């Protein structure tokens with residue numbers, strides 16, 4: 604069993620009465636050890652080791668069946684965007700209603716990316732900043748959005764009308780002016796690509812979203828945001844107050860979201876309070892078991908249920924994603 608008595612109580616009392624029948628998680632990482640060289644290991648405390656160094660579709664299905672026993676669940680997934688992962692390997696085990704994406708580096712010719720997309724039936728791509736850093740020999744903090752996808756990759760994605768799930772770079776995240784400009788440029792220049800800016804532009808604390816240009820995206824119908832790892836009601840509320848709920852997608856960032864913990868804002872920063880001894884970004888581990896944690900996944904659902912306008916809850920939790928990924 605993955606869930607404990609406390610989780611089951613949360614589901615029965617808080618979640619089940621309010622969740623729709625179908626849930627779509629737009630941000631899941633699915634990978635197997637076979638995607639990596641035989642001698643590859645994640646750092647000992649890496650959250651990627653929580654489920655034995657891999658996270659297969661079968662593992663996702665079995666955990667989600669425990670966490671949401673009365674919901675029909677589907678996902679949009681991509682591999683683990685690590686430099687050592689073989690980008691030719693794609694998540695296996697998708698069922699009708701599930702979508703998969705190709706990991707993409709600027710090192711990959713557009714024709715190769717297209718071949719992987721066609722072969723796997725993928726509906727989009729997932730670039731990541733470490734690939735841009737490796738290809739352009741830049742420190743990870745100096746990577747720009749324009750280093751993450753090449754013009755020829757973008758032209759191909761636009762021609763095929765695919766989706767891009769983009770985790771924006773740079774330490775200022777959504778408050779960074781260069782990011783803001785380059786995000787808008789993408790939406791403007793490639794109207795057939797649906798851009799899903801992950802983690803609401805990585806704005807995990809209020810000051811970051813106050814200084815964002817969220818309102819500017821309203822006029823770009825191809826701009827979307829996923830809520831991966833956001834359990835901050837203030838961030839979600841600000842998003843719904845400034846941006847159409849029709850273009851907000853629930854995403855969890857599983858398997859990280861299946862660890863026990865909660866993200867908290869502290870003095871214009873944020874940290875992950877961890878209920879188990881793994882590192883997720885800036886982590887504070889509750890070594891003394893001072894509090895009983897549930898999963899990040901439940902904390903995210905709690906926040907979404909509390910803040911999403913009622914009439915849009917089923918859209919955010921399922922329907923909106925169909926417009927993004929179904930082709």
Ligand SMILES: [Zn+2]
Pocket residue numbers: 630632831856
């Ligand atoms: Zn992710």
